[in-house]
Amino acid sequence: MKLTKEDIQFIDNYLDNSDVIYADIRMEMVDHVASDIESRMESGDMRGFYYVFKDYMVENKAQLLNDNKQFLKSADKKIGKTFLKELKNPITPLLFLALCIGFYVLYQNSSLETFRACLSIVPLIGLTGFILTYVVYQGVKDNKRFSVVERLAFPFLAFYQLPNLFLIRTRELNETSDLFWTIGGASLALTLMLVLVIISVKLFMSYESQFKNIT
Structure with missing residues (x-):
């Protein structure tokens, strides 16, 4: 079961409104969330996308926002590694x-x-x-x-x-x-x-x- 482009855009907008402001981080999260929702629907959840998504976010939103902070730390590490490489x-x-x-x-x-x-x-x-x-x-x-x-x-x-x-x-x-x-x-x-x-x-x-x- 594949989500539509409208569903994907809905997830992206939701994360954007939840202070996941960086497009690169949001893109990775959208892929992750969409994959999990598709798995739930393929496993027998016959409800529409919106209801599955709503329950998913109730369970996982806190973790996603914490992941957002971890992504920012990864960004700092990437800058550091690139900087050291250029110094060499x-x-x-x-x-x-x-x-x-x-x-x-x-x-x-x-x-x-x-x-x-x-x-x-x-x-x-x-x-x-x-x-x-x-x-x-x-x-x-x-x-x-x-x-x-x-x-x-x-x-x-x-x-x-x-x-x-x-x-x-x-x-x-x-x-x-x-x-x-x-x-x-x-x-x-x-x-x-x-x-x-x-x-x-x-x-x-x-x-x-x-x-x-x-x-």
């Missing part, structure tokens, strides 16, 4: 080295005020990258919400604050060690944010392919 990419340390050289050349050929001004925009570079990728992705997907996509905001926020720790050391820069810490810190922060932009694009493309049939 040989291009990442080369990017860090290039940024260090670039900041050092900037320090040697500009005033301290100019150097500090350039460092101060480092957080905005990563933030702008995330906003642009997120806005573009949301536009492609007609504003559908995906768990991994939105959870990316948390590491971006953390790395956004990181350069401020090193900007404090640019007040004097009397010691060579202060200069190295400042340049290294700013380069590290910018590298991490650029890596996040890269994995954002990769995850967006993965979701676009995986969930392209979501209506």
Whole structure:
């Protein structure tokens, strides 16, 4: 016994109204719920879909909402694994080295005020990258919400604050060690944010392919 498209859409709407807001999580839950209801109907429950569904949700809604929380934790783990994988990419340390050289050349050929001004925009570079990728992705997907996509905001926020720790050391820069810490810190922060932009694009493309049939 197979459910109709209208039945499937009814399940999706119900979960959406029950605060399962992310389309990827909801899609997996819809498949699970639909399969269980079909099994019940095939096992001899002769009632219509609505009545079987109603009883099923009475029994299982609490567990489904708990599963929703577990899916969000899985999304964070997926981001972490993808991020670590990208850090191991040989291009990442080369990017860090290039940024260090670039900041050092900037320090040697500009005033301290100019150097500090350039460092101060480092957080905005990563933030702008995330906003642009997120806005573009949301536009492609007609504003559908995906768990991994939105959870990316948390590491971006953390790395956004990181350069401020090193900007404090640019007040004097009397010691060579202060200069190295400042340049290294700013380069590290910018590298991490650029890596996040890269994995954002990769995850967006993965979701676009995986969930392209979501209506």
